[in-house]
Amino acid sequence: MNLCDIKTVRQIMAMFHLTFHKEFGQNFLTDRLVVEDIADECCTDEQSTILEIGPGIGTLTYELALRRRQVVSLEIDRGLIPVLQYTLGEFDNVRVINEDVMKTDLDALLAPYFAEGPVSVCANLPYYITTPILMKLLESRLPFDYITIMIQAEVADRLCAKAGSKDYGAITAVLAYYGQAEKLFTVPADRFVPAPKVNSSVIRIKLHKEKPYVPRDEAMLFRTIKAAFGQRRKTLVNALGAGFPELSREQITEAITACGHEANIRGEKLDIAQFTALSDVLLEHLKA
Ligand code: SAM
Numbered sequence: 574m575n576l577c578d579i580k581t582v583r584q585i586m587a588m589f590h591l592t593f594h595k596e597f598g599q600n601f602l603t604d605r606l607v608v609e610d611i612a613d614e615c616c617t618d619e620q621s622t623i624l625e626i627g628p629g630i631g632t633l634t635y636e637l638a639l640r641r642r643q644v645v646s647l648e649i650d651r652g653l654i655p656v657l658q659y660t661l662g663e664f665d666n667v668r669v670i671n672e673d674v675m676k677t678d679l680d681a682l683l684a685p686y687f688a689e690g691p692v693s694v695c696a697n698l699p700y701y702i703t704t705p706i707l708m709k710l711l712e713s714r715l716p717f718d719y720i721t722i723m724i725q726a727e728v729a730d731r732l733c734a735k736a737g738s739k740d741y742g743a744i745t746a747v748l749a750y751y752g753q754a755e756k757l758f759t760v761p762a763d764r765f766v767p768a769p770k771v772n773s774s775v776i777r778i779k780l781h782k783e784k785p786y787v788p789r790d791e792a793m794l795f796r797t798i799k800a801a802f803g804q805r806r807k808t809l810v811n812a813l814g815a816g817f818p819e820l821s822r823e824q825i826t827e828a829i830t831a832c833g834h835e836a837n838i839r840g841e842k843l844d845i846a847q848f849t850a851l852s853d854v855l856l857e858h859l860k861a
């Protein structure tokens with residue numbers, strides 16, 4: 574059975590009396606090379622357990638099951654569960670769970686797998702909910718090795734942007750705190766059925782085992798980043814002024830220059846190391 578063949582995908586959907594659910598972001602991959610590449614590139618250790626979000630009809634799951642120790646797949650659409658039993662029936666290293674990832678207790682689900690060895694995430698994510706899923710994975714603080722995801726190309730550019738570039742934003746800086754993101758490749762919209770409106774890219778995030786930059790107060794770091802990008806066209810001093818009404822303009826300017834920046838620098842110039850240092854100095858001023 575060739576799950577990358579558009580005709581086969583349509584036949585399987587018809588066989589189980591299913592239609593593609595747009596509200597679940599159901600755009601199934603139909604390019605074998607892309608599917609194989611994602612399964613090959615998603616992590617370095619063959620003995621890894623893979624958490625997959627949204628297996629669809631099992632196209633990527635199949636290739637992951639061939640290459641990795643075990644696969645745990647969360648699928649929200651109950652209608653796809655019998656399909657997955659059919660397409661993945663030959664594997665005894667795949668566990669399919671009919672659940673919404675946003676409601677799943679990932680700690681409880683994955684604890685036994687982490688006890689056995691490395692765990693990574695690999696998914697062609699539903700685009701309507703990409704950022705909340707990514708933030709849930711990062712904020713879970715589970716020690717994943719890698720998170721490899723197919724997402725909208727534009728979002729991928731934002732997540733992998735360099736400080737100072739036009740795509741760089743708060744989410745880029747926050748992601749850099751948790752790990753190092755790299756874009757692997759771009760996939761045209763016509764490699765999916767049904768075809769989405771935009772191209773997609775695959776990114777791989779290598780999570781920091783030990784964070785290279787540790788703020789004195791994590792909440793303060795996130796508040797600093799949020800404030801810095803809250804007023805994008807403004808200088809950092811003005812943006813932070815709006816985000817930290819408790820601090821005077823002089824205190825904010827002093828904090829910025831104490832970190833070695835020009836007083837009129839813009840927030841989008843700062844990388845995660847610089848945001849971490851700045852948040853520590855701002856914290857001092859808040860405590861003073
Ligand atoms: N992995 C398949 C592929 O590459 O062809 C399907 C990918 S499709 C873009 C996204 C999948 O995620 C769909 O199967 C959809 O039903 C599922 N999904 C959507 N929202 C979900 C959620 N909150 N939790 C779990 N699965 C979800």
